[in-house]
Amino acid sequence: xxxxxxxxxxxxxxxxxxxxxxxxxxxxxxxxxxxxxxxxxxxxxxxxxxxxxxxxxxxxxxxxxxxxxxxxxxxxxxxxxxxxxxxxxxxxxxxxxxxxxxxxxxxxxxxxxxxxxxxxxxxxxxxxxxxxxxxxxxxxxxxxxxxxxxxxxxxxxxxxxxxxxxxxxxxxxxxxxxxxxxxxxxxxxxxxxxxxxxxxxxxxxxxxxxxxxxxxxxxxxxxxxxxxxxxxxxxxxxxxxxxxxxxxxxxxxxxxxxxxxxxxxxxxxxxxxxxxxxxxxxxxxxxxxxxxxxxxxxxxxxxxxxxxxxxxxxxxxxxxxxxxxx
Ligand code: BDP
Numbered sequence: 001x002x003x004x005x006x007x008x009x010x011x012x013x014x015x016x017x018x019x020x021x022x023x024x025x026x027x028x029x030x031x032x033x034x035x036x037x038x039x040x041x042x043x044x045x046x047x048x049x050x051x052x053x054x055x056x057x058x059x060x061x062x063x064x065x066x067x068x069x070x071x072x073x074x075x076x077x078x079x080x081x082x083x084x085x086x087x088x089x090x091x092x093x094x095x096x097x098x099x100x101x102x103x104x105x106x107x108x109x110x111x112x113x114x115x116x117x118x119x120x121x122x123x124x125x126x127x128x129x130x131x132x133x134x135x136x137x138x139x140x141x142x143x144x145x146x147x148x149x150x151x152x153x154x155x156x157x158x159x160x161x162x163x164x165x166x167x168x169x170x171x172x173x174x175x176x177x178x179x180x181x182x183x184x185x186x187x188x189x190x191x192x193x194x195x196x197x198x199x200x201x202x203x204x205x206x207x208x209x210x211x212x213x214x215x216x217x218x219x220x221x222x223x224x225x226x227x228x229x230x231x232x233x234x235x236x237x238x239x240x241x242x243x244x245x246x247x248x249x250x251x252x253x254x255x256x257x258x259x260x261x262x263x264x265x266x267x268x269x270x271x272x273x274x275x276x277x278x279x280x281x282x283x284x285x286x287x288x289x290x291x292x293x294x295x296x297x298x299x300x301x302x303x304x305x306x307x308x309x310x311x312x313x314x315x316x317x318x319x320x321x322x323x324x325x326x
Contacts, residue, residue, distance in 0.1 A: 024060045028254065032088035032240075033066040033077045035194050040218055041276050042090050042145055042238060043067050045269035052261040061254065063088070073193035075174060082138040084245030092147065094173035094236045099137035102130055102315050105322060109181045109304040110297075112235045112322075115146070121322045122237050131239070140242040142262035146273040147212055149232035153221060154208025155201065158292055159229040162186065162299040171197055171209040173236075177311050181233065182210075185303050194219075201225050210234070214273075217280035222289055229292040231300055240265075 030050070034043050043065055050063030071077055071086070074095045080086035097104040105111065112118040121127060122144040131141030152159050154168050166186040172178035174191040182189030192200050200206050201224040208225040210233070216222060240262070247255065284291060312319050 024058070026060060026251065026254070028061045028250070030061065030063045030087040030242075030258075031066060032063050032090065033071040033080075033086060034090045035069045035074060036215075036218060037068045038065070040067075040214065041269050041272035042240075044272055045145065045265040046088075046090060046240065048268045049261045049265035052264060053257060056257055056261075061257065069195040073195050075193065078139075078241075081241060081243045082245075084243045086243065087246050088142075088240060088242050090145065090238060090240040092173060092236055092238050094175055094178065096134075096239065097175050097177070099139065100130060100133045102133065102318055104175070104177060104311060105315050105318050107175060107177050107234070107236055108308045108312055108319075109177075109233045110301045111308070111319075115148070115235070117325065118235050118237060120325050124325060126318065126322055126325070134241060135244060138244045140244050140247045142240050142242055142259065143266040145238040145240065145266060145269040147236060147238045148214070148273065148277050149230075150210045150212055150234040150236065151228065151230045151232055152208060152210045153216055153225040153228040155225045155227065156207045158227040158290070159231065159295070160292060161296065162303060168208060169206045171200060171206040177307065178234075180307050180310070181304055184307050185233075185300060197221070198224065212277065213280040213284070214276045217284055222284060222287075226289060227292075228284070228289065229295055231295055231297065233297075233300055233304070 032046055034040070034046065036043050038044070038047070046063060046065055050065070053061040053063065071080065074089070074091040077086065077089040078091060078095065078099070081089050093103050093106050097107060112121065127144060134141040152165065152170065154170065156168060157164055159165060162185055165182075168187040170182045170187045170189055171192045172182055172189045174193065179189035179191060190206055192206065197209055198219060198221065201208065201221065208227075209221065211221070216228060222228070242258065281291060
């Protein structure tokens with residue numbers, strides 16, 4: 001009897017095990033981080049990339065997204081990817097300067113003439129060269145995503161001219177260019193990680209920050225910094241990168257599939273971006289937030305000329321090449 005029972009138990013275990021699908025050979029779960037929540041253009045595009053990979057490989061490759069700053073800020077995420085602890089991350093080019101300095105050309109205030117100019121530069125030779133340079137820093141550059149233009153918001157006064165920036169403590173991304181940019185406009189630039197920003201504004205550590213409409217809206221920054229003016233002083237693209245350490249262990253076919261899915265994710269993000277930018281502005285206006293759009297940008301452009309000169313000097317050739325793209 002005892003013997004029979006254990007036989008049954010054994011067969012149950014065997015049956016149970018047979019019903020648990022074994023991970024297919026060469027299975028790959030790509031862990032990818034983003035500071036934004038799901039439903040944001042960048043996270044949705046990466047989720048789409050995961051669906052594509054899943055379909056193409058019959059479930060062998062998938063992406064698990066760590067969204068909403070679950071893994072902290074972007075500097076830390078990049079480090080994790082360099083180490084191979086995280087396979088992928090989507091970050092702003094704003095924090096990539098320490099890895100490939102030339103990316104800082106894209107971080108200069110009033111650098112790109114228009115969204116169209118930015119697309120032509122990043123999608124052309126210059127953008128590809130820079131992505132390839134990331135390899136020496138332990139990263140495989142998979143593509144550029146759109147992030148529109150960044151503008152000021154604060155809780156002290158509406159910015160109607162450059163004089164209104166005077167004395168404002170403005171949070172910037174962690175890059176000296178942005179600190180000097182705000183200082184050159186008369187404010188006080190303070191580098192703070194994105195995951196600490198809401199509290200920093202709420203507690204008065206800073207008076208405000210600068211970002212694109214979707215980030216301002218999605219991060220609920222308007223709750224603590226109600227005045228938003230479209231100064232559009234930066235047009236910083238975003239990139240998503242893969243860990244070279246992990247990449248080098250992948251079969252060539254998987255690398256190709258990831259590249260192919262990346263290109264489609266870029267297309268998807270750009271389409272989502274254009275719609276989201278407008279939707280964010282509409283939502284803010286509907287909630288009664290006044291968004292100042294009729295601002296004379298000339299004084300802002302002139303005030304930041306020394307910043308472009310100082311930080312652009314090292315890669316003046318690249319800047320000339322980018323300016324010649326039309
Ligand atoms: C957002 C970018 C995000 C940055 C954030 C910031 O999408 O990658 O982390 O700005 O200001 O627009 O830190």
